[in-house]
Amino acid sequence: MSRRLSHAHWGTFEANLKDGRIDSVSPFGHDSHPSALIQSVPSAVHAASRIAQPMVREGYLLRGPGDLSRRRGAEPFVAVSWEEALQLVSRQLRGVKEKHGNKAIFGGSYGWSSAGRINHARTLVHRFLYGFGGCVDQVTNYSWGAAAVLLPHIVGGIEAVAGPVTDWPSIIKNTKLMVLFGGAAEKNMLITTGGAGNHESPGWLKQARDAGVEFVSISPLKRDCSEWLGAEWLPIRPGADTALMLAFAHTLIVNDRVDLAFLDKYTVGYERFRDYVLGLTDGRPKSPAWASGLTGIDAGRISGLALRMADACTMLSATWSLQRADHGEQPYWALIALAAILGQIGLPGGGFGFGYGSINGMGTPRRPTSSPAMESGKNPLGLAIPVARMADLLLQPGRTIPFNGKTVTFPDIKLVYWAGGNPFHHHQDINRLVEAWNRPETIIVHEVWWTATARQADIVLPATTTFERDDVGASPRDRFIVAMPQLIEPVGQARNDYDIFSDLAGHLGFQQQFTEGRDIRGWIEHAYDGCRAKARVHNVELPEFSRFWREGFVEVPSPEDDFILFGDFRADPVANPLRTPSGRIEIFSETIAGFGYDNCPGHPVWLPPKEWHSAKAAERFPLHLISNQPSTRLHSQLDDAKLSRDSKVAGREPILINSIDAASRLIENGDTVRVFNDRGACLAGAVLSSDVMEGVVQLASGAWYHPEAYATPGSLDLHGNPNMLTRDEGTSFLGQGPSAQSALVEVERFLGERQAGDFQMPHVNAG
Ligand SMILES: Nc1nc2c(c(=O)[nH]1)N[C@H]1C(S)=C(S)[C@@H](COP(=O)(O)OP(=O)(O)OC[C@H]3O[C@@H](n4cnc5c(=O)[nH]c(N)nc54)[C@H](O)[C@@H]3O)O[C@H]1N2
Ligand SMILES: Nc1nc2c(c(=O)[nH]1)N[C@H]1C(S)=C(S)[C@@H](COP(=O)(O)OP(=O)(O)OC[C@H]3O[C@@H](n4cnc5c(=O)[nH]c(N)nc54)[C@H](O)[C@@H]3O)O[C@H]1N2
């Protein structure tokens, strides 16, 4: 047995290698809080669902592009050689380009790919397609798409959601009260984009608790905060947070607890917001009594908490999930307005910051050094859609949509190229996506496993996992840079994404431009050296490459000073204005008001979600669905692996349902249930609990979509993928972000007999 260090989005670990396989793993010695997900690595890497060799959909091979006499996914595949596969891909790309131009190629390819930064599939598919003349791309993200568009208008940048936010040492030393909308679930903190050598976030939270910081968790789920944090739990109806924030503001206004000096010096537009909160503009004061009916929270508790905020140094935070909802811009804007009224923005331990509980490393003190990365270059086509409008793009060529004050016209897509993402995990309303996915002539996918995205492609190219090739991993939210030497030989005929694209670029005549003469090892060294040079600018001396590679990791030292979000602006707003039109925090934005969007006017407002407990749809679908991040996986990655498999209820994803809601439906623990609405249905395994508030069910995202029959539109999903049920509509015309959290469903006992379905490969015919 030999041991080697490796690295993934869920952390650094030591791999124990035996007979050419990853036999087991052990935690990395510097990780204070290793993620249990590392235990899923061996079973994932050696899963039966690995794609063994290049495959082509039978009808595509026999009858050519565009033949959809049988729907994608419903046909067997034919195994082909790498050479045949690459010839076919190059021919299709060249053909589409000649006939329709690059604007007929959709290459956004959203997805997390691997923690390895060089063989990062999404960056590589961009680099490749940009080199080929460009493609239709995707902008913003599924994580905080609405915030990415809103925040620059309000506070001049995205730092408040992407980081750096005020760091934990500042909170530990100064904060008395930390209010967490959406909680701070430990499961989320064990994941970092690009991986982490040390999962610091849980430890920082513990230190804050020990320092006496009081925590309030406002969330439909009790388990959004660990027991040990001792947080006060305020259950809230999903989607009602804006109403609650407005009521906090109302309490502060009517009790004269408004920091007028701060508002005057650092903000614009307070008066218009105040008049709205007081009901002067619409006759409806946003009082605690008003909010109580919407949120389900007692009015006295609302006003009491508002006054507590004004009495002490308070940090306000909301998870990213709050803005992944209908009108998802509003809770973020309202929270900023509330923080402005409290007047603590830019002070140590005060103000606001989003996502402390969303991902590891938010608030981890870190020097502003960069991480090694592959370069994608620029898209010569300059065309992109808001990320989550992907099904609209495929379904509605020629349609124009409003987006952040501009309009986007959807081109007619003939070819889709995806590498490093799983749209049949991440996109809302899967039945609608299936229709959209059956429109283009050609779909090319690089995948490691037979995900539903791979199963519904025309040409499937098997990719290595990050453990089967050299790479380097790092994240701007962690202090480690980790060498990722190849651990094992590629499984089956899998190849590295970099090598696949490099060969394709060769077929298409731009290999030198794609590789710049470097192989993978050359790129790793080049990227590391670039990052080393930039570190020097910040007085950080990193070891030279050969030493880094030999030792396996470097730890960048912590900064000396605490970072405070908007600290410079607070200290001198004239010398350090925000990058907003006024240079200040915009509680009212003339720019946004000028866009004239009813679904996102000029200041924060309460707009009930379209699917909401008092909406018409609630008569038939009375339960609110929370589809949050899974504790046993990273999105859909590792679903076919130990931890996730062990967590299933009779092979299906567990759904958390309040015992009272279960009783009225005669549902018992462990029952298979059908979760449904007008958009679709899936099966899941019932888990009864008082951790979820009444009227709400929780089904984590990431179970592999497994329809009963790919051939049948609207087929039942057997595994429990919540995106069978979610709405595919933008948050508003401003952000056009995904709004997965606003969905109503009904749940019933399932009396039919259905196997859970496995993770195995589709039928393959010999070539
Ligand atoms: N209902 C609902 N839906 C959601 C969310 C939600 O909260 N609720 N959350 C959203 C959010 S925030 C996100 S970020 C998205 C995540 O959506 P994705 O990022 O698309 O999800 P992943 O499962 O991480 O997909 C990565 C895919 O890349 C593949 N892969 C991994 N390594 C490699 C590699 O080296 N090469 C290649 N070619 N492929 C590789 C994996 O097998 C996997 O299929 O989901 C979104 N969807
Ligand atoms: N283990 C694990 N961790 C992950 C990931 C993963 O796949 N697995 N994915 C990572 C990624 S890509 C991202 S973007 C982040 C996402 O980070 P988040 O968006 O913060 O994560 P979620 O788990 O979707 O949501 C957190 C909690 O918000 C609560 N919530 C949902 N809707 C509402 C609401 O309307 N009001 C209130 N008050 N609370 C609400 C839910 O109870 C939920 O558990 O997570 C990251 N961390």
Ligand SMILES: [Mo]
């Ligand atoms: Mo995300």
